[in-house]
Amino acid sequence: MSSIVLQAELLTKSYRSGDSMLTVLDQVSFKVSQGNTLAIIGPSGSGKTTLLGLCAGLDVPSSGTISLMGFKLNAMSEDDRAYIRNQYVGFVFQNFQLLPTLTAHENVMVPLELRGERNVAQKAKDLLSRVGLEGRLHHYPSQLSGGEQQRVAMARAFITDPKILFADEPTGNLDEENSDHITDLLFSLNKEQGTTLVLVTHNLELAQKTERILRMKGGKLVDEQIISPV
Ligand SMILES: Nc1ncnc2c1ncn2[C@@H]1O[C@H](COP(=O)(O)OP(=O)(O)O)[C@@H](O)[C@H]1O
Numbered sequence: 001m002s003s004i005v006l007q008a009e010l011l012t013k014s015y016r017s018g019d020s021m022l023t024v025l026d027q028v029s030f031k032v033s034q035g036n037t038l039a040i041i042g043p044s045g046s047g048k049t050t051l052l053g054l055c056a057g058l059d060v061p062s063s064g065t066i067s068l069m070g071f072k073l074n075a076m077s078e079d080d081r082a083y084i085r086n087q088y089v090g091f092v093f094q095n096f097q098l099l100p101t102l103t104a105h106e107n108v109m110v111p112l113e114l115r116g117e118r119n120v121a122q123k124a125k126d127l128l129s130r131v132g133l134e135g136r137l138h139h140y141p142s143q144l145s146g147g148e149q150q151r152v153a154m155a156r157a158f159i160t161d162p163k164i165l166f167a168d169e170p171t172g173n174l175d176e177e178n179s180d181h182i183t184d185l186l187f188s189l190n191k192e193q194g195t196t197l198v199l200v201t202h203n204l205e206l207a208q209k210t211e212r213i214l215r216m217k218g219g220k221l222v223d224e225q226i227i228s229p230v
């Protein structure tokens with residue numbers, strides 16, 4: 001039997017809009033088992049980024065529960081959620097979100113340094129080699145192409161050996177060649193490390209490489225498609 005690493009139950013997120021409330025995520029429930037790969041698709045504004053942010057503990061729901069590695073994120077303080085993220089979660093964003101004043105090498109070291117680990121330089125170097133950037137250690141983000149920045153972001157996301165990796169349109173700002181490279185890396189690192197992979201994408205080719213596809217519309221989960229038996 002596979003163990004559940006992520007469980008969302010009746011997740012709802014609403015924002016106040018003038019005198020009324022705007023519900024952008026409406027009673028979303030789903031489970032993800034360890035090692036699963038899953039894609040969330042749907043039109044722009046359907047709540048995909050909101051859902052990913054709640055699952056990763058970046059934000060809290062208005063109601064409903066979210067359990068990550070058995071921790072009830074909805075009932076935890078901001079600091080405790082930050083700790084859980086650092087211990088268990090990797091995150092890759094569409095716009096890379098590297099720290100501009102740090103080199104590629106330094107960016108990748110940050111999550112381990114936050115854990116108080118020492119001697120992290122070699123591990124960061126190895127991972128940058130793994131993504132083909134051994135020649136770019138001392139480059140700043142502004143000196144790297146989009147594809148290279150996303151590869152640095154991938155190395156940063158994987159350096160903590162996360163149990164679960166969330167990726168929000170990881171290929172959204174990349175051309176086809178770089179998009180293919182990032183996709184290959186995502187799935188091979190998922191296999192090598194047994195990382196659970198939850199990604200949001202507009203790229204159907206990418207979505208079809210996962211085991212399950214969840215479709216969202218207007219803040220609701222409207223469909224689930226199983227790509228291959230799990
Ligand atoms: N902080 C916020 N305050 C108010 N509305 C928000 C906020 N964040 C997102 N929204 C709204 O929530 C809806 C879903 O947004 P989002 O999750 O980013 O969608 P997607 O990623 O599917 O494009 C959008 O209509 C957006 O305007």
Ligand SMILES: [Mg+2]
Pocket residue numbers: 048049050
């Ligand atoms: Mg989005």
